Amino acid sequence: MSRKHHHLKGAEVSCCVKYFLFGFNIIFWVSKYSLCIVYLLKTLEKGVLSNLSSITDLGGFDPVWLFIVVGGxxxxxxxxxxxxxxxxxxxLLKFFSVFLGLIFFLELTAGILAFVFKDWIKDQLNFFINNNVKAYRDDIDLQNLIDxxxxxxxxxxxxxxxxxxxxIYFNCTDLNPSRERCGVPFSCCIKDPAVNLFTFSCLSNLIFKKDLEWQKYxxxxxxxxxxxxxxxxxLIIVAGIFVGIALLQIFGICLAQNLVSDVQAVKANW
Incomplete structure (x- = not known):
């Protein structure tokens, strides 16, 4: 009994675990502020990315709101x-560890679903890029993104x-009055390695060049x-990033649970 009493009396909260967990959560705060900046840009620069929801097959849902929810x-x-x-x-520590575990489970589920439905994801990527092509001149941010x-x-x-x-600016219909008719954006052009600039012949009379000649320009x-x-x-780098994020989340859960155990041990001593 005396040894057990002495052990409980010596129970204390680990300062290393406590402040390690505090530092770990700074990551969440920094991420939150980064996502808030995205929201402010969306709010202040009205019209920027305004057509993003229209070129995604999400039933009119604006993906920017996803950033706001994740930031929250x-x-x-x-x-x-x-x-x-x-x-x-x-x-609060249990709340943190449970919800961090839930996020980890959702990410794991999303990864499995992405592997299972990879053909559907590829179709959605095709849909997204083709709609970006159609809306290329409608939004400067989308134009910069695709370039x-x-x-x-x-x-x-x-x-x-x-x-x-x-x-509508690049199509080859005879009724198209655009000067870019039958052409492609400059970002499609092969740069001249000597001057690191696009060749002037890249876009000129592109429609009259054969498919094999396109490879030159x-x-x-x-x-x-x-x-x-x-x-x-x-693949190794991408997988490494996801594994690293998962390990950080598991590390955060372990820190929180360890701190909970220390606090409960101290309270039991009271």
Whole structure:
């Protein structure tokens, strides 16, 4: 009995675990503020990304609201984790660990579903890119996004340059008065390695050039195929990022549970 009493009397809350958990939750706070910036840009710059919901097959749902919801969840979790750690509040610590575990389970479920329904995801990616092609000139942010994707993955259109015929400015109908008729955006053009600039002949009379000649001036591979190739080439890095995030979440849950155990041991000693 005396040894047991001495052990309980010596129970104390680990300062390392306590402040480690506090520091861990700073990540949630930083993430929350980053997502709030996205929301402020959405609010202050009216019209920016205003047509994002119209080019996604989500029934009119604006994906920007997803950032707001995620930011709100991170704010609540960060608050519960920080205050729970500093005040040694077991209720907030349990709330933090349970919801962090729920998020981990949802992410794991999403990963499994993404693997099972990968063909559906590919169809949605095709749908998204084709609608981006149609709305290329309607939103400067979408235009910059697709230009970045085409330059980064060395691609043009969803499946090839012919996809740009869907855009009213680039289509090849005789009634199209646009100066860009039968052309493609500059981001499809192959840069001259000597000066790191686009060749002037890239867009001139593109319709009169044969498909084989296109390879001299523009990227002929589609962005969907190039994105899949990029994923395969960087599979270890992508998987490592997701595994790292999962380990951080498990680490946070373990810290919270460890701190709860310490607090309960101290209370039992009272």
């Amino acid at each position: 969840v991170m704010f609540i979790l960060g608050f519960a984790g920080c205050i729970g750690a500093l005040r040694e509040n077991t209720f 970045f994707a085409q330059e980064y993955w060395l691609c043009c259109g969803a499946h090839g340059p012919d996809d740009w015929n869907l855009n 523009i990227y002929t591979k589609g962005c969907v195929g190039q994105f899949e190739k990029w994923l395969q080439d960087n």
